[in-house]
Amino acid sequence: MHIRSIFRTFALASLVAVAACESGTDPSDGGHLLGTWAGEAWDGDAQAYIVNDSLYISSASDGWQNGPYVAVGVGPFHGPGTYTLGPASAAIRYIVGGDGIWASYGTRQSPAGTMVVTGFSGGTVTGSVEFVADADPGDTPAGARSIFRGDFRARTQLPRLPSR
Numbered sequence: 001m002h003i004r005s006i007f008r009t010f011a012l013a014s015l016v017a018v019a020a021c022e023s024g025t026d027p028s029d030g031g032h033l034l035g036t037w038a039g040e041a042w043d044g045d046a047q048a049y050i051v052n053d054s055l056y057i058s059s060a061s062d063g064w065q066n067g068p069y070v071a072v073g074v075g076p077f078h079g080p081g082t083y084t085l086g087p088a089s090a091a092i093r094y095i096v097g098g099d100g101i102w103a104s105y106g107t108r109q110s111p112a113g114t115m116v117v118t119g120f121s122g123g124t125v126t127g128s129v130e131f132v133a134d135a136d137p138g139d140t141p142a143g144a145r146s147i148f149r150g151d152f153r154a155r156t157q158l159p160r161l162p163s164r
Helices: 003-022
Strands: 031-037 040-051 054-060 069-074 081-085 090-097 101-106 113-121 124-135 145-155
Touching: 040 145, 054 113, 054 124, 054 145, 069 081, 090 124, 090 145
Parallel strands: none
Antiparallel strands: 031 040, 031 145, 040 054, 054 069, 069 090, 081 113, 090 101, 101 124, 113 124, 124 145
16 A cells, blocks of 8 residues: 555545535445544544455544544455554544645554454444554654554445536
């Protein structure tokens, strides 16, 4: 997994959210991720995507407009089991300024953590994730490290583009 792929997941999640809002469906119907990041509570919507042979879980803690966002990817995905997270397997972004200034964290070590998938049935994936993420170079606070832990339940999603 590469950070670029992780952030593509954010874009894909945004498309799903926009499409769901335009169709009158609440995007939070797809799932939930409850946990902690840097010692603070995380309570967010969760989505699951299977792209090629990889599973991606994404979550927005404050809804869809301001972040923070987390995305985690593992592959090849073969159903329930324990997956090791390595460099560029997970990322967290959040707004630190009112003009769209983002802080980004990502996994950089190997192993950086694990995703444990406890269930995958009927399009719903359940499990837990834990990883250590470092601040991206040049972001504030530089060199900061934080731990993300959470339990998720998410329906696999296919992006639906808004109709014109």
